[in-house]
Amino acid sequence: MKVPMSWFGDYTDISGVSPKEYNDALTMSGSKVEGIEFLGKELDRVVSGKINSVTPHPDSDHLVICMVDVGGEVLQIVTGAPNVKEGQIVPVALDGSTLPNGVKIKKGKLRGVESNGMLCSHDEMGITEADLGYEPEYGILILPEDTEIGIEMRDYFGLNENVVEFEITSNRPDCFSVIGLARETAVTFDKPFNVPVPKYTENSENINDYVSVEVKNPEKCLRYSAKMVKNVKIGPSPKWLAARLRACGVRSINNIVDITNYLLLEYGQPMHAFDLRDLVGGKIVVRDAADGEAIKTLDEQDRTLTANDLVIADGERAVAVAGVMGGFNSEVKSDTTTVVFESATFDGASVRQTAQRLGLRTEASSRYEKGLDANNTVPALERACELVQMLGCGEVVGGMIDVKGNIRPLVTLTLRPAKINAFLGTDIPTADMISTLTKLGFEVDEANMTVTAPSFRPDIESEADVAEEIARFYGYDKIPSTLLSGEATVGGKTPLQKLRDKINRTLVGCGMSEIYTYTFTSPSDFDKIRIPADSSLRNTVKITNPLGEDTSIMRTTTIASMLNILSYNYSHRNENVALFEIGKIYLPKGDVLPEEPEKITLGLYGDYDFFALKGIVELLADTLNIDGMEFARESENPTFHTGRCAKVTIDGKDMGVIGEIHPDVLKAYGLDTSCYVAELDLAAIFAAAGGTVKYKQLPKFPAAQRDIALLVDKSVAVADLEKTIRKASGEILDSVKLFDVYEGAQIPEGKKSVAYAIFFRASDRSLTNEEISKVFTKITKDLEYKNGAVLR
Amino acid sequence: MKNKLAQIKEDVLMHLKEANELDALENIRIKYLGKKGELTAVLKGMGALSAEERPQIGALANEIRSLLEKEIDEKKTELIKKATEERLKKEVIDVTMPGKKQPSGSLHPLTKVLDDIKDIAIGMGFEIAEGPEVELDYYNFEALNIPKNHPARDTQDTFYVSDNVVLRTQTSPMQIRVMENKKPPIRIIAPGRVYRSDAVDATHSPVFHQIEGLVVDKGITMADLKGTLDAFMKALYGKETRTRFRPHHFPFTEPSAEMDISCYVCGGEGCRVCKGEGWIEILGCGMVYPKVLANCGIDPEVYSGFAFGFGLERVAMGRYNIDDLRLFFENDTRFLKQF
The missing domain is CATH 2.40.50.140 (Nucleic acid-binding proteins)
Structure with a gap:
């Protein structure tokens, strides 16, 4: 809302207040000033x-x-x-x-x-x-x-003027007017405030002889007031009026239309001027629109209405969309001689719905939707008549039409100064509270200690609202600053929150950079990562009003997000990229809200391979004291290389997937390099993560080492060989270390050589050669029997 | 014989002076003091001496031996020292050559800032609450005193999943979820992702992050709100920071305020960053509206509270001098590695 400072002079006195002082004072009393512009600065x-x-x-x-x-x-x-x-x-x-x-x-x-x-x-x-x-x-x-x-x-040209631009919050419809802001101004500077009563003369005729008004929906039309002006001479507005409109950002059109716009600004009351000729039968009917009813609005757009919309109609057809915009068929024209001024109050929610549905936000609708004062219709009409006479552009017809609907009752609240002071942490005298409230238009009953909010303040509903009125004129800056007292709280992070921190630290220690990705994604991502058409991953939370297709669903996997970022970095020629993210996926379930599990996603390209990524995952497991993490070959995951992908489990529980990305997927993301990605479930990791470490005594007796070299089929997984060794060794096993895998010269086709160092140790004695040999024999036998391994 | 010993002593001392290498030194030791050395040979010849002379010569020989051993040891120490020094000289490297880089990882700047904020809050006795991003309209709006068709919904362009389900537009629904599940005293912050239907540009993103704060207890005042946030901002922006509270409107707090901090660039003098104002708008806050407390089963006649909320990106942009919001979500490693 823009207002030239001089306009406030009509209602209060701010002479001697500099723009800077005005800016600061009003901002601190709650009418935020966005800026003050001197109109003539360029002239x-x-x-x-x-x-x-x-x-x-x-x-x-x-x-x-x-x-x-x-x-x-x-x-x-x-x-x-x-x-x-x-x-x-x-x-x-x-x-x-x-x-x-x-x-x-x-x-x-x-x-x-x-x-x-x-x-x-x-x-x-x-x-x-x-x-x-x-x-x-x-x-x-x-x-x-x-x-x-x-x-x-x-x-x-009236440009020697400072224009204040206010940010008006939605709770203060009264401040969408010069008078409302003048009141705030007057209370802020503790100056008198007075709105002069409009003065005009009217002829001896009666509007009721020309026009009738019928309100069929009193829930949506809270008040409908009208005055009539005849012998209208449409023409330009005087310079002062045009200048004021201009300063507020409103274009001058003609005297009658300018008067309605002037009232919109001054009183905050949307008004409409109908040409009496266009009101068939001299009738004004405020009714629900019929479903599919058509109207061409002032902007010359054809609009189709629904039964939820309220219209102003004449004897035959709609002539205005109530509270939104007038109809093209009844607008004031250059030869208009008789106008009917409409000054009405419509239900805010209803106007808002209609305006939203029509995509038609107007100065009127944006005021109505915040809840206008039904007591404002008549004063605004009278002011309009005063202006008509002032401008000499018509003859005011006697009488007024004023149909009242369901007007909101006034709100009366108990005033408890002690409670308000306790709430604010202040010591404001009761008399000061009463004085502030009175200046703001509240009625204070000191005998019963009650306050009644003025009708233009629909935002006042409770004691806390009254406290705010008192606080903002007392000055927020005068309220002391105290630290919290009362019962102490410990505060801190939950175990899961601590785990996330630990994962972050570990992965950063591995040289990875954390990323933040969009959690909504494109349905086409599923095709890019080769998710089958019937996969449950394609069952997503969908946004009904997305910005675009590419951000229209909530992701069910983080892999596509990671690939997007890897691709971005690849296309920007960043080398050796190692990224991670802890982020949510969104899985629809029976309830209204989806599940939002979190995933740890790792992504690498450059100087890395599958085992680099696996090593990071293993280190993560070590750091989090997770035992029993296993990797099993997974050839069915369509996103990954069929031969270089593993399912990750802990004690048989699914933990996630790790692998090299399938070449078709790489291609879809414009990646001309191998990428390695892991997606791990945070909750599963949290469940498996060990608590406090218990110290194990350091060994007192030496370990004995035996090396073993085996010839096995190429397809045998070394993890299986190790399992056999571990099982065969029993409790004297200290550790097993794979130190060589070899294929090639001297090794038969389809075979590989695998070599282990096996360490044996007992905690209570030195092992004898016999003991060790016995176990070693069992190991070789088991390897042969279970894994077809032959000693080399 | 005495002369012979004296001669040996002199010879050794002379040779020692000339010896410049450890090998030469060892040769001297072997030649004179070794088992077959000259001094040993002299001692072996002692049998030919008279009983009177023998102890004298013996003592003299021993004296000379220990003297020579000491001299040789000293020379040896000296030569080792010299040799070490020479080796080190040869091993000089150019210390200005680049180091062998360990792969360096990095936390996202938003995480770094959020970690600081969490630390400050925890120090003040706050817990960290978390909640869903796909949220019921009830929690995101209605319970916060923003009914359907309320104009306050305009300021938050909402992504809808259905009539009753939205992508949360603010972290404020966490206030409700916490109050429904926890009895006062409540002190929480709730950081998280929020969504608004804004097209992407340098200052807008459809996804961004907020941090919500909530305190509910008996006797919580607006003065507590001011004091707590003032302390919070001093911890976050430095102890010279001043705060300013301006009246504002949020449907779920009353009185409501916007809080500015003194400009962290110019300290309040006025500069480009604060647009000459000296103040930078940081957060919205207010006393929890009684109706909101009541909605959560907390008696507003007994308890009161305050809430605040602010944007994580804004804090990070200010701290790191980042001028484009898109950088946070592009995740270019050249950007990420700077943090």
């Missing part, structure tokens, strides 16, 4: 001047030399404008001035003749035809003959 040193003479330019056909009196000084100015004549009064940009279009005016020579300024058109001064109220002839703007010479054009 400096442009003054009115009288053309004393016009002579031809010696070296140009289209230039002329003017001698211009700018008040106390006569300047020689060369101009190419076709319309200058001796005796005219015109705007003159003086040497050193800058025009709104950025042109800097400097003394100089035009075709050899000195020119000490520039004569201006309205465009060059940033003044529109609407601001002027008429269409000027082409060329220099010719000012009226009685214009004083030497006056600043910004004064002339």
Whole structure:
């Protein structure tokens, strides 16, 4: 909401308050000032001047030399404008001035003749035809003959004005008006506040003889008031009114329409002017629209309504969408002679729904939807009549139509100063509280200690709301700052939160960088990572109003997100990339809300291979004291290389997947390099993570080492060999270490050589050779029997 | 014989002076003091001496032997020292050559900032609450005093999953979830992802992060809100930081405020970062609206509380001088590795 500061002067006194003081004070009392703009800042040193003479330019056909009196000084100015004549009064940009279009005016020579300024058109001064109220002839703007010479054009056009832009919050519909903001201003500066009662005369006729109003839906139309004006003379508005509208960002159209817009700004009351000729049967009916009912609105758009929308209709058809926009069929025209001013209150939620459905947010609808004061319709109408007379643009017909619907009752609350002080942590005297509330328009019953909120304050519902009114004028900055007292709380992180921290630290220690990815994704990602059409992963949480297809579903896997980021880095030529993320997936289930399990996702490309990634996962398991993590070949996962993918389990429980990405998937992501990705379930890891470590005594007796070299089928997994060794060794096994895997020369086709170092140890004695040999024999036998392994 | 011994002593001392290498030194030792050395040979010849002379010569020989041994040892120490010094000289490296890099990982800047915020909160006795991102309309709006068709919904362009389910637009639903499940005293922060239907640009993202805070107990005042947040901001932005509270509106707090901090770049003088204001808007806060407490089964006549919420990205952008929100989600390693 923009308001020129001078307008507040109509209701209160802020003389002597600088824009900066105003900005700070109002911001701190709750009407946030976004900025204050001096309208005339771009129109400096442009003054009115009288053309004393016009002579031809010696070296140009289209230039002329003017001698211009700018008040106390006569300047020689060369101009190419076709319309200058001796005796005219015109705007003159003086040497050193800058025009709104950025042109800097400097003394100089035009075709050899000195020119000490520039004569201006309205465009060059940033003044529109609407601001002027008429269409000027082409060329220099010719000012009226009685214009004083030497006056600043910004004064002339009412631009010597500071315009305040407020951020109005949705709870304060009353502040979407000059009067509402003037009230806040007055209370802020502790100045008197007064809204003059509108004065006008009306003829002896009665509006009821011309127009009837029927409200069929009193739930949605809380009040409908109307006044009539006849013998209307449509024409431009006076300069002062156009200037005020302009300062508020509203274009001047004609006197009647401008009056309704003026009231919208001043009283915050949306008004509409109907041409009586267009109201069939002189009837105004406020009713629900019929499903499919059509109306062309003022913006010349055809709109289709539903039974949820409220319309203003005449005897036959809808003439306005209530609270949103008038109809094209009943607008004020240049030959309109009789207008009916509508000043009504509609239910906010209803207007909001209609405006949203029609995609038509207007100045009116955005005010209505916040809940307007039903007591404002009549004063606004009276002010409109006053303006009609002030502008001399019509004759006010006697009588008023005022149909009341279900008006919201006033809210009365108990005032408990002690409670409010306890709530705020302050010591504000009761008298000060009462004084503030009274100035804000509350009625305070001191005998019963109750307060009644004014009808224009629908936001006041409870004591806390009253406390805020008191607090913001007491000054938030005067409320002390205290630290929390009362029962102590320990605070801290949950075990899961600590686990996440530990995972982060470990993976960063492995040289990985943490990433944050979008959690919504594209359905096409499933195709890119080769998820089958019937996979349950394709059952997703869908956004009904997404920004686009590529962010339309909530992800059910994090692998695509990781690949997107790997791809981004690859395309930016980043080398050796190692990334991780702990992030959610969203799995629909029977309930209304989905499950949101978390995944640890790792992704690598560059100087890495499968075992680099596996090593990171194993280190993570070690760090988190997870025992029994196993990797089993997985050839069915379509996202991964069929021969280089493993399912990760802990004690048989599914933990996730790890592997090299399938070449088709790489291609789909534009990755021309091998990528290694793991997706692990955080909850499963959390469940498996060990608690406090228990210290094991260091060995007192030496370990004995036996090496073993085996020849096995190429397809045998070394993990299976190790399992056999472990099982055969029994309790004297200390550790097993794979130290060589070899294929090639001296090894038969289809076979590989595998070599282990096996360490034996007992905690209570030195092992004898016999003991060890016995176990070693069993190991070799078992390996042969279970794994077809032959000693080399 | 005496002369012979004296001669040996002199010879050895002379040779020692000339010896420059450990090998030469060892040769001297063997030649004179070894089992077959000259001194030993002299001693072997002692049998030919008279009983009077023998102890004298013996003593003299021993004296010379220990003297020479000591001299040789000293020379040896000296030569070792010299040899070491020479070796080290040869082993000089160019210490300005680049180090052997360990692969360096990095936490995301948002995590780093959030970790700091969590540490501060935990130090003040707060716990960390978590909750769903796909949220019921009830928790995201209605329980927070934002009914359907309320204009306050305009400021939060919402992604809908169904009429009753949204992607949460704020972390404030965590206030409700916590209050429904926990009796006062409550002190929590709830960081998390939130979603708004904003197209991506340098300052907008459909996904971003907020941190919600909630304190509910007997006797919690607006002065507590101010003091707590002031202490919080001093911990986060440095102890010179000042805070300013301006009235504002949120449907679920009353009185409500926006809080500014003194500009962390200019300290309040006014600069480009604070647009000359000296203040930077950081968070929204207020006293929990009584109706909201009551919605959660907490008696507003007995308990009161305050809540606050702020954007993680904004804090991180300010701290690291990042001017484009998109960097956080692009995850370019050249960006990530800077943190």
